[in-house]
Amino acid sequence: MDENIQKFLNSVKVGAKQSRRNMTLYCLLVAQEAHLDFLILDDALSSAALTITETNEAGCVPELKAINKSARKVLMLEGEELVGAKQNRVLNVTVLIAPKSETIIPVSCVEQGRWSYRGRNFHSESRSMSAAMKRRMTESVSANMKRHGSFLANQALVWEEIASKYERMATPRSDTGAMTDLFEAHREACDEYLKAFRPVDRQVGMVVFIDNELAGMELVLKFDAFARLHKKLVHSYVMDALETAPSGRGRKNQPSRAAVDRVLAETIQTVAERRASVGLGQDIRLESDRIAAAGLEFEGQVLQLTVFVREERGRESGKMTV
Numbered sequence: 001m002d003e004n005i006q007k008f009l010n011s012v013k014v015g016a017k018q019s020r021r022n023m024t025l026y027c028l029l030v031a032q033e034a035h036l037d038f039l040i041l042d043d044a045l046s047s048a049a050l051t052i053t054e055t056n057e058a059g060c061v062p063e064l065k066a067i068n069k070s071a072r073k074v075l076m077l078e079g080e081e082l083v084g085a086k087q088n089r090v091l092n093v094t095v096l097i098a099p100k101s102e103t104i105i106p107v108s109c110v111e112q113g114r115w116s117y118r119g120r121n122f123h124s125e126s127r128s129m130s131a132a133m134k135r136r137m138t139e140s141v142s143a144n145m146k147r148h149g150s151f152l153a154n155q156a157l158v159w160e161e162i163a164s165k166y167e168r169m170a171t172p173r174s175d176t177g178a179m180t181d182l183f184e185a186h187r188e189a190c191d192e193y194l195k196a197f198r199p200v201d202r203q204v205g206m207v208v209f210i211d212n213e214l215a216g217m218e219l220v221l222k223f224d225a226f227a228r229l230h231k232k233l234v235h236s237y238v239m240d241a242l243e244t245a246p247s248g249r250g251r252k253n254q255p256s257r258a259a260v261d262r263v264l265a266e267t268i269q270t271v272a273e274r275r276a277s278v279g280l281g282q283d284i285r286l287e288s289d290r291i292a293a294a295g296l297e298f299e300g301q302v303l304q305l306t307v308f309v310r311e312e313r314g315r316e317s318g319k320m321t322v
Helices: 003-010 041-046 131-148 155-168 179-185 187-194 223-247 257-269 311-317
Strands: 013-020 023-029 038-040 050-054 063-068 073-076 080-085 089-091 095-097 101-109 118-128 203-210 213-220 271-276 282-287 291-298 301-309
Touching: 003 257, 003 301, 013 257, 023 213, 023 223, 038 041, 038 223, 041 050, 041 073, 041 118, 041 223, 050 080, 063 073, 063 095, 080 179, 095 101, 095 291, 101 155, 118 223, 131 155, 131 213, 131 223, 131 282, 131 291, 131 301, 155 179, 155 223, 179 187, 187 223, 203 223, 203 257, 213 223, 213 257, 257 291, 282 301
Parallel strands: 038 073
Antiparallel strands: 013 023, 023 203, 050 063, 050 118, 063 101, 073 095, 080 089, 080 118, 089 101, 203 213, 213 301, 271 282, 282 291, 291 301
């Protein structure tokens, strides 16, 4: 049990339930947000406060350079997609970039068939890696940190996950096998789901169930930041819900508020480890027989946290359901 995480999660209240077909989420609310000013990735890039490029002309698959030209910090979430330059990437970890700084950030390739410039700078999209893909990447990064002290992910695993998702969603593979092409192929179906989910007042997170099983928990402890990130975070779960939506599984019963309380309680009981982050603050990793979580803490405040049920252990000990 970790004192900071316990205090943080004990302050979280379970709010409204929102559902669409086989996907249900509960809004997570707090009375007081984090005392920290920052830009989110999309806003920083669109305003040119932040530039993200290859590390040099030749490029390096697992690393990019983030140049923050503003006087404000910039928050980039694990799984957010960066499009352009020599190939599309996703963030391996959540990073808080210092003002007026250059930071080398750890990334994974999500476009296996391209290694040529498509513009010099990266831009972002209103989506991130699907939640199931992110869970596998989180476990991979946590394992590498234990063995090698590295924030790198297993690149072969990431490519394998994208290829498998193309197959599971019966989508013809694009020329470069890009994750963004897969998502674009299902844009209309995603938009139909997204209409059912809207951020509410004082929301900083959500617990998501797909087919009555826990898909994940997302928290960003800043009201305006969570509202701006809401669509992107929900989209990552919609991409997984679409895989089983036609089957009709999980629509008769919907997860109860008690199921959300169990998620919060089990996360509180999970052991946490901290390491210096790539940017500001400390990277947080939580692991138990069933829980795999990652996040960021800054000046004693839990700023961001993503929680999953570990894939294999979850099967062995029973998934968190209704």
